[in-house]
Amino acid sequence: xxxxxxxxxxxxxxxxxxxxxxxxxxxxxxxxxxxxxxxxxxxxxxxxxxxxxxxxxxxxxxxxxxxxxxxxxxxxxxxxxxxxxxxxxxxxxxxxxxxxxxxxxxxxxxxxxxxxxxxxxxxxxxxxxxxxxxxxxx
Numbered sequence: 274x275x276x277x278x279x280x281x282x283x284x285x286x287x288x289x290x291x292x293x294x295x296x297x298x299x300x301x302x303x304x305x306x307x308x309x310x311x312x313x314x315x316x317x318x319x320x321x322x323x324x325x326x327x328x329x330x331x332x333x334x335x336x337x338x339x340x341x342x343x344x345x346x347x348x349x350x351x352x353x354x355x356x357x358x359x360x361x362x363x364x365x366x367x368x369x370x371x372x373x374x375x376x377x378x379x380x381x382x383x384x385x386x387x388x389x390x391x392x393x394x395x396x397x398x399x400x401x402x403x404x405x406x407x408x409x410x411x
Contacts, residue, residue: 301333
């Protein structure tokens with residue numbers, strides 16, 4: 274079995290090189306300018322960008338992308354293939370279903386469930402127990 278590199282460099286569309294290190298739980302790629310709690314799990318194919326914070330006992334699913342300056346609280350489950358847009362805040366003990374696309378500067382209050390494949394508009398506030406009027410991704 275091939276051993277994975279502990280540090281990875283990726284060249285963006287603009288030619289800029291972005292560096293990542295592998296998180297010890299799950300092996301996902303984490304910017305050196307991000308803070309991910311040692312008890313969190315970042316799946317092998319997930320990314321956590323610069324300025325992001327991921328709390329204890331939180332799981333970031335395969336193929337998910339935690340964008341710049343996102344704060345994900347404690348005991349959160351982020352499903353597979355989720356995008357959390359820049360500046361988003363995810364409260365403790367929330368769940369974000371697989372395939373969800375969360376816009377920029379969204380606030381997901383504690384203990385809130387975001388349905389799978391939901392598209393959430395920029396600047397939205399999602400509250401526990403409220404029915405969403407957002408679109409389901411195609």
